[in-house]
Amino acid sequence: MPDQIEIRIPDIGDFEDVEIVEILVGPGDRVEVDEPIISIESDKATMEVPSPVAGEILELRVSLGDSVSEGTILALVAVEEAGEVSPQSAPPPEQDTLEEESPAEVETAEEPAATSVVQEQKEEGRSSEPSVMSGSEDTESSRPSSDGTAPHAGPGARRFARELGVDLNQASGSGPHGRILRGDIVTHVKSVMPSGSGGVSSGSGIPTVPDVDFSRYGPVTEVALPKIRRVAAVNLSRSWLNAPHVTQQDEADVTEMEKFRRRSKDEAARRDLKLSPLHFVLKAVSIALREFPDFRSSLSPDGEGLIVKDYYHLGVAVDTEHGLVVPVLRDVDQKGIFQLAGELAELAEKARLRKLAPADMQGAVFSISSLGGIGGTAFSPIVNVPEVSILGLSKLEVKPRWSGSFDLDAGGTFEPRTILPLSLSYDHRVIDGAAAARFTTRVSQLLSDPAYLLL
Ligand code: CAO
Secondary structure (H helix, E strand, C coil): CCCEEEEECCCCCCCCCEEEEEECCCCCCEECCCCEEEEEECCCEEEEEECCCEEEEEEECCCCCCEECCCCEEEEEEEEECCCCCHHHCCCCEEECCCCCCHHHHHHHHCHHHCCCEEEECCCCCCCCHHHHCHHHHHHHHCCCCCCCCCCECHHHHHHHHHHCCCHHHCCCCCHHHCECHHHHHHHHHHHCCCCCCCCCCCCCCCCCCCCCHHHCCCCCCCCCCHHHHHHHHHHHHHHHHCCEEEEEEEEECHHHHHHHHHCHHHHHHCCCCCCHHHHHHHHHHHHHHHCHHHHEEECCCCCCEEECCCCCEEECEEECCEEECCEECCHHHCCHHHHHHHHHHHHHHHHCCCCCHHHHCCCCEEEEECCCCCCCCCCCCCCCCCCEEEEECCCEEEEEECCCCCHHHCCCEEEEEEEEEEEEEECCCCCHHHHHHHHHHHHHHHHCHHHHHC
């Protein structure tokens, strides 16, 4: 007849009357030395209490939700292999801070034999991690399942689950007694992720951003976001998450175009207009789009083909005090530069007065975002998905350009040229880098001489 011993709560420091949040074994289960048998949780920490012996659990003396302190009897065990039974025998709790996840702690949580007590420390009040910001997050992953038993997982695995937003009740455990290990959570996340065959739908399971209480570090002011900005945030996230972005940078020599623009100033003023480089770029892009159909396409909803649009409506990002909006200029290919300048001025004015109708912002095949009037040398605009590319314009600059060839011995001179920086972002599922480079090269060529825009 094997010896029977009572397993008690060991020395757990200053903790008293802490709640049992998980019972990891049941009568009839076999436990190994150092295998966790319960998890307890105070307002400061979660920790596992291991078995000091190997044997069979004959009886549990506690229930979920009970409060326990050092010395409380947890279970009666038929001992097969004696270990140190004294409550004082437990090594000191291993702490892991919330700022930096220690791999050792995760290991420990997965491989309970390595350490007797794993402690997950909590900060007072709100913390830098959502998982412990409010009690609700904790309860979510350690909540009993429908059959009343808590998911069987250590603090490290539970915290990992919280970070990924995984409900542990949905994951199956491959550890001893069905214990859910970190690898099981990864397997579960993979099983619920879309298969990702290149379709146009987004992935999911993106870890949430920690909810930080910044007021803990200094004074803060909370400002409500205007609706336009909130809608833009959703659209930008959707685009960014769906389309693998690459940005091709280029520099267009627009010296002649700029001379022409200056010569046209008076004529523009007579029409009550101001010409900017953007108006020439609109025209150049409409020509390039005719030659590069992929750039005016969208991925079909099943991701298996392209829908090429045979119209040349271009979105233009407009900065307003309420946020970014993208009204659409229609049939740019059929309009002259003055007409485009006039229509864009009207749309931008409507945008700033918040008078754009939904139809004013629909139907673009490609977009342009100009920061040239503000500054900067290059940027990475976000594609307005389901469009597949967007052209960013930065500030004109006069730069020296070598008039000769790469054979420097053949001679040449540096000449001042007016350069317009181009930043073409594209959805790499649809457009290859080579095509992007050809597209910006062609746009640059079209901008190098205004005569090209007439042809
Ligand atoms: N380099 C140097 N100067 C430039 C320039 C460039 N690339 N582009 C415009 N300018 C000049 C204009 O000629 C104008 O100069 P003047 O006042 O001397 O005539 C001045 O900068 C202001 O131009 P503008 O911005 O009013 O006009 P625009 O036609 O270039 O642009 C619009 C119109 C509506 C696109 C612009 O006002 C705007 O809102 N831009 C911001 C777009 C934005 O926020 N994009 C970021 C989105 S994130 O991807």
